Amino acid sequence: MKILLLGANGQLGAELNRQLPLIAETKAYTHSKLDITDTQAVIEAISSFEPNVIVNTAAYTAVDKAEEEKALAYAINSDAVAVLAQQAAKQGAWLIHYSTDYIFDGGKTTPYTEIDTPNPINVYGASKLAGEEFITTSNCNHLIFRTTWVIGKDGKNFAKTILRLATQQDSLSVISDQYGVPTSPSLITNVTIDAIKAIKKQRAWPSGAYNLVPLGISTWHEVAQTLITIAEENSVPLAISATDILAITTAEYLTPAKRPLNSRLETQKLSRQLSFHLPNWKDDFSAVAAEVIKEFK
Numbered sequence: 001m002k003i004l005l006l007g008a009n010g011q012l013g014a015e016l017n018r019q020l021p022l023i024a025e026t027k028a029y030t031h032s033k034l035d036i037t038d039t040q041a042v043i044e045a046i047s048s049f050e051p052n053v054i055v056n057t058a059a060y061t062a063v064d065k066a067e068e069e070k071a072l073a074y075a076i077n078s079d080a081v082a083v084l085a086q087q088a089a090k091q092g093a094w095l096i097h098y099s100t101d102y103i104f105d106g107g108k109t110t111p112y113t114e115i116d117t118p119n120p121i122n123v124y125g126a127s128k129l130a131g132e133e134f135i136t137t138s139n140c141n142h143l144i145f146r147t148t149w150v151i152g153k154d155g156k157n158f159a160k161t162i163l164r165l166a167t168q169q170d171s172l173s174v175i176s177d178q179y180g181v182p183t184s185p186s187l188i189t190n191v192t193i194d195a196i197k198a199i200k201k202q203r204a205w206p207s208g209a210y211n212l213v214p215l216g217i218s219t220w221h222e223v224a225q226t227l228i229t230i231a232e233e234n235s236v237p238l239a240i241s242a243t244d245i246l247a248i249t250t251a252e253y254l255t256p257a258k259r260p261l262n263s264r265l266e267t268q269k270l271s272r273q274l275s276f277h278l279p280n281w282k283d284d285f286s287a288v289a290a291e292v293i294k295e296f297k
């Protein structure tokens, strides 16, 4: 079993790069070693290594900036993904790819299932949806894991921003009307490894999209409060306490890109395949928070 990993220094890519070599021969490329928009380089990387599984974590993830960098967002999240899907089909490799709740408009009042109709409300979501569509029409064996609010110990993310602000400012406002859950790169990695082990045992999960988030429901405000509470319990020097974090609405915090109010994803389809139970978001996030606060102690 050979695995080709792309985007190996992102939040998710870095965690996969630590774990995948423990289960199979893995060739990992960071952005600087392989730009996935360089079609010839991608074809060469795939045809020379002949992977059984291509794991693509490379993505344009700057949601607000994508509104003005539409061509670049589509080049990375859609056109490059089309090439990966074509090459996977040609080589008979599986393509494991990651997508987002931002393919939905957030107008549904219950969690989104894999068969709900997408309707992105920002460029990032539309570019990720276009990437998904190239995969599903390519005839390659594939797993698309749709996840939300990825927060881990690597790279820039919401938790690091909140902690930094909480050490500097005595007031902090966080959105409380967008519903979803944070998802750790560790959880996404564990699910990816479970799926790869199934491929290895010739018991591959059916090709398609799978929602991949921990259980429960939360808001950005609750995630921020949970993080600062853990920081307080661990004596991180802070300028604000968890209970002082103000709850604001999306309408009070305007951003270039619109965000869905409902980011909840239904995970029954994934749970039917998994060899382990999905954790509750607070357990999943607490492990990340414990790592992130170390940088601020």
Ligand SMILES: NC(=O)c1ccc[n+]([C@@H]2O[C@H](COP(=O)([O-])OP(=O)(O)OC[C@H]3O[C@@H](n4cnc5c(N)ncnc54)[C@H](OP(=O)(O)O)[C@@H]3O)[C@@H](O)[C@H]2O)c1
Binding pocket: 006, 007, 008, 009, 010, 011, 012, 013, 030, 031, 032, 034, 035, 036, 037, 056, 057, 058, 059, 060, 061, 076, 098, 099, 100, 101, 128, 147, 148, 149, 150, 151, 155
């Ligand atoms: N972050 C979230 O909240 C979130 C939520 C839902 C779904 N997702 C999806 O989950 C996956 C992983 O996200 P993440 O949080 O790990 O993202 P991330 O931390 O932004 O990592 C993305 C990686 O892709 C690399 N990259 C960007 N353009 C590239 C290119 N042209 N060629 C090769 N590599 C390139 C980046 O490298 P540089 O930094 O060097 O440019 C970075 O290492 C993505 O598919 C994302 O869409 C993320």
